[in-house]
Amino acid sequence: MTFAPDRDRLFPVDPATRSRARDLHASVADLPIISPHGHVDPRILVEDRAFDNAADLLIRDDHYVTRLMHSAGIGLERLGVSPHDGMAARPREVWRTFSENWDLYTGTASGYWLRSILAEQFGLSEHPSSANADAVFDEIGARLAEPSFRPRALFRTYGIELLATTDDPMDDLAPHAMLAADPAFGGRVVPTFRPDAYLAPTSPGWAQRVSRLSEWNGTRDTDYAGYLSALEGRRAYFIQHGAVSADHGVAQPRAIELDASDAARLFEKAHAGTITTDEASVFSAHMLFEMARMSTRDGLVMTVHPGVFRNHDHETFTRFGPDSGHDIPVATEYVNALRPLLNRFGNTPDFHLVLFSVDETTYSREIAPLAGYYPAVFIGAPWWFLDAPDAGLRFRAAVTETAGFSRGSGFIDDTRAFMSIPVRHDMSRRLDAAFLARLVGEGRIDQPQAERTIVDLVDAQPRRVFKL
Amino acid sequence: MTFAPDRDRLFPVDPATRSRARDLHASVADLPIISPHGHVDPRILVEDRAFDNAADLLIRDDHYVTRLMHSAGIGLERLGVSPHDGMAARPREVWRTFSENWDLYTGTASGYWLRSILAEQFGLSEHPSSANADAVFDEIGARLAEPSFRPRALFRTYGIELLATTDDPMDDLAPHAMLAADPAFGGRVVPTFRPDAYLAPTSPGWAQRVSRLSEWNGTRDTDYAGYLSALEGRRAYFIQHGAVSADHGVAQPRAIELDASDAARLFEKAHAGTITTDEASVFSAHMLFEMARMSTRDGLVMTVHPGVFRNHDHETFTRFGPDSGHDIPVATEYVNALRPLLNRFGNTPDFHLVLFSVDETTYSREIAPLAGYYPAVFIGAPWWFLDAPDAGLRFRAAVTETAGFSRGSGFIDDTRAFMSIPVRHDMSRRLDAAFLARLVGEGRIDQPQAERTIVDLVDAQPRRVFKL
Amino acid sequence: MTFAPDRDRLFPVDPATRSRARDLHASVADLPIISPHGHVDPRILVEDRAFDNAADLLIRDDHYVTRLMHSAGIGLERLGVSPHDGMAARPREVWRTFSENWDLYTGTASGYWLRSILAEQFGLSEHPSSANADAVFDEIGARLAEPSFRPRALFRTYGIELLATTDDPMDDLAPHAMLAADPAFGGRVVPTFRPDAYLAPTSPGWAQRVSRLSEWNGTRDTDYAGYLSALEGRRAYFIQHGAVSADHGVAQPRAIELDASDAARLFEKAHAGTITTDEASVFSAHMLFEMARMSTRDGLVMTVHPGVFRNHDHETFTRFGPDSGHDIPVATEYVNALRPLLNRFGNTPDFHLVLFSVDETTYSREIAPLAGYYPAVFIGAPWWFLDAPDAGLRFRAAVTETAGFSRGSGFIDDTRAFMSIPVRHDMSRRLDAAFLARLVGEGRIDQPQAERTIVDLVDAQPRRVFKL
Incomplete structure (x- = not known):
């Protein structure tokens, strides 16, 4: 019994299927890593300290x-x-x-x-x-x-072709600029526009954030039109620094289109601190709609990571702050909640909307059917608690029969653990090999289809979905 | 690598289990096709054109x-x-x-x-x-x-014993009558009563449809009692033309019993165009209850296909009409919603209520427990997006441990794609063979049980559930 | 074909994995049965009649x-x-x-x-x-x-080390006392405090039950403080008779902390029969919170069995009473509903809260994430309709990747069928062996980990969770 991982790990136990999975995996094991969504701090690559x-x-x-x-x-x-x-x-x-x-x-x-x-x-x-x-x-x-x-050496060893970070809209993106300007580095590290805290009036510090936005934009912080133009400006700034996507960590994936005067009225109430909880929720849903509209114009891929009760344990949150391990998934609904957005932009050419979920029930019921119809919708790879071997295979089995392989986002590691990046991508490739090997074994696809598909999943699909 | 499908397709990859599945499948592969629910246009069989x-x-x-x-x-x-x-x-x-x-x-x-x-x-x-x-x-x-x-030749080649179509309550069913009267045909093609558009006041054209019903019935179109008697009359007409079931494509499977005066009052408001959305929903739920009551009297099997958001994409619906590919499943609830109906008719002899679902979560949680208790309730075969190999095996695994094999509807192809009928039924038989072979391999049932069960699933069960 | 069960039943069909599962099962097949939750009548052991x-x-x-x-x-x-x-x-x-x-x-x-x-x-x-x-x-x-x-002989043959019953808070627990005092018996049979009918004002007979509680306690039955102290007193009585847990069969796992005056006011309205349905629900949720508080003080493990629509069929309930086969699961929500309780007691040392579910969707989405963070929360074994081979493996696959093996409750048979106790525990051990054998085969754990884990699951884990 050795501690070294089994070279056939995650492949099916049936010998013939295992052998087929092994070969499929081998065909993609050394392809570059494309990581279009994650939480690594780019400064580690700038500083490149041990x-x-x-x-x-x-x-x-x-x-x-x-x-x-x-x-x-x-x-x-x-x-x-x-x-x-x-x-x-x-x-x-x-x-x-x-x-x-x-x-x-x-x-x-x-x-x-x-x-x-x-x-x-x-x-x-x-x-x-x-x-x-x-x-x-x-x-x-x-x-x-x-x-x-060192971080840069590992970046090369891992074969990372693209690494996306996740960033505050007012971030100056200096690390990204430095990396891009550094001929010694050579990797591609791009920011991701993550505006949640600027869109939800119930988010602590919303008003101050809006003020900073307005200040940057040279507009009044109670001016809804200025607020929109500032967001557009910051998106443009991100795009100049290489961003390919904007990410939205909303509680529920709800989109509403308000007319501008109603939106402005709620914006003013939010600024005055007189907005009700329900109104704030409507305003946030409206802003998700606006983000989609902006994506149709500036081309940023829109990714949505909904359905998480953030900071569930008040005591730990108070002592340790966010991202301390007690974000818990909740049931999530996409079909009704996103309809206004999809009716407006679901068929818009080049608009890409990637729907992630931590509620597995939505894979076969909502997300695969939506992605198997709307050109804009792509199925987010298994996320967070679901980014695991059995959950990954459940995901493939849940979505493929309805939507095939062309509607997936490609794998996304979503990690802040730098050294886990190659392991996670390898895990995903092994699971895809295992899944495809089973389909071949069950006579549902043939070997050449499996061989083409696994390369597409690892390589072509993320490039296409994230416009790389 | 040939394009011809693997003869062992859909069987488990484990060799011993595969061999067992192959034998089980062979025992039912040539049994006649019973298709008690589908959407084939009967005129293709009347005209029998290429x-x-x-x-x-x-x-x-x-x-x-x-x-x-x-x-x-x-x-x-x-x-x-x-x-x-x-x-x-x-x-x-x-x-x-x-x-x-x-x-x-x-x-x-x-x-x-x-x-x-x-x-x-x-x-x-x-x-x-x-x-x-x-x-x-x-x-x-x-x-x-x-x-x-030609359609009739294929009908014979496929070994179709019974084919049910899905029809508007005011359809004259002339094709069915012609086929029944044609000694050269010999097949059994029966209509299915599908009254949704006559039961939901929010359905576009509801008032006109009710008027046509009333006109046919010789009653006033604002007369609730006349409306009920017209529906009963049309059901009788369908039964005369061979119908064995009535199908209900409700948004949610909600049944409410109103007393006649309350129902009449809502009916009049609906007719006057003054009914609220909530009232219309109550009236529709009441009419689902009434449909169950009628089924207990006239014997039509009641099938319910709920939980689909129809025509999700407004633009496509406007340009191409319904059934153009953007109906999307939503979460569905049966236990509370159907209780009034089940408390009244769940134990009524010879009342059959088949519950379909496109929300997989309801299989183990709601439908199997309901069907494993109420004599009236049967478990609808995997439907629509779930009519697929992996989903089909998940279905069997989700319902069998609670409800066994006797509470299922038998396979239903639900298709408008005529040439897919034999393939879909074969797929279902292969999956049942695969499932039963696994249970034998795992020592949970023995070989004679598996052999009896697969014949029952293909043959006896749909005959019993649909009273054929 | 013999009627004797296959000795390899429930093990995976792949030969190598099956062999591994067989060995793992053999290592725990003869370990004593620990049954910390069930519904056997203790009088059968007192009387020991055929x-x-x-x-x-x-x-x-x-x-x-x-x-x-x-x-x-x-x-x-x-x-x-x-x-x-x-x-x-x-x-x-x-x-x-x-x-x-x-x-x-x-x-x-x-x-x-x-x-x-x-x-x-x-x-x-x-x-x-x-x-x-x-x-x-x-x-x-x-x-x-x-x-x-005879029951006692079977108790010994089965190797039952501990058997918990489920009891009304006002039960005198005489059978338990007799068994404990009987040197000829030697087994450990402990009561479980099950107060639902005393906590929900909507429960039929609530007022009379509260009166009996108060009478026993020597307090006025309209006195909220006396009601609480009576409940505490009965819990102490149960603990004196060996109880290790209190069980809560709530409709939904909702906990609310009211201040004492608000709670007292609702208690008085409940007693006066003027409480509304919504208020009664709030009061019940408050009492679930209070039960947690009492558990943090007296150490009883708190088990929650929520999400069941009890006595669904009114006709059968009227003729045959409760537990006659028509309790049906419903969708269940834990994350929002339990937050007040978890924020107060989720990190309290030695407080154990075991969350059961008949809604499988909650395993990966809610219960495993909660148990993988809060020290108080444990994952209840598959319950009722889910206590079955395929459902049991789905459970393990759903929770393990997030929460590992240390957060489970250990197996619970929950049965009133005395002779099924050893079979159910054996089934659970076989499924755990099958699951672990697959993980080894897939290179996800190694053989020594599997060997340690299966013993822990059968032996150490229930002792730890139920403080035995």
């Missing part, structure tokens, strides 16, 4: 990982996350805690990714444990100090 | 097929569908467009059906492509001119 | 079994269930009816359990049938008269 240590790199900032230890009663401060009211544990202690709790990850997606990283990237030969925690921490530390483990 | 060409027959009228090309940006007029405001492409061009886009169907249910039709019925030896489009179009055209490809 | 006959034991009281015959049009009185207005069939007749209808159970979970019981516990060698009904009835009767088939 990562500090195993805990900061692999544990602290990955809420997929910290949340499961939290469920075991381990406070986030013990995992290196700094609370507003205290101190975080030191990295070596964090690694010890993680190593002691390694069994928690058995069978999980995070466990799969971590094992690949530890074994394949760091060359570890045994499972993390109390016994080896210090030694492994030191060993990883030593590797991280090597030039080949 | 089909015009491949495009009109296989593409234009099959919205499962056109919708996916529409998603690729191909307007429906290019697929032969005539818009109100323009011209449709000629059949040969349609076939070229389809052939160029054949890859869209890889892995889809439509792709599976089309391949079977092209290879097994027309003897094609290669995938459709730009290169072979014209030749294939001509080849199919030549075959269609042969006597063995 | 069971009367096959029909009373296996058919009449098992609504999983009676419901499916009911769906075939067989009235419950013919299955031995006594209506308020008539007579039930005699046991021998019931057994004949069941035997004639044995095919109904093909492929069902009940069919699987019954076959195991009949073949393995009673040694039957053929399927029940009309032909053998009388002989089998007599044969089982003869076995039941043997000392080894």
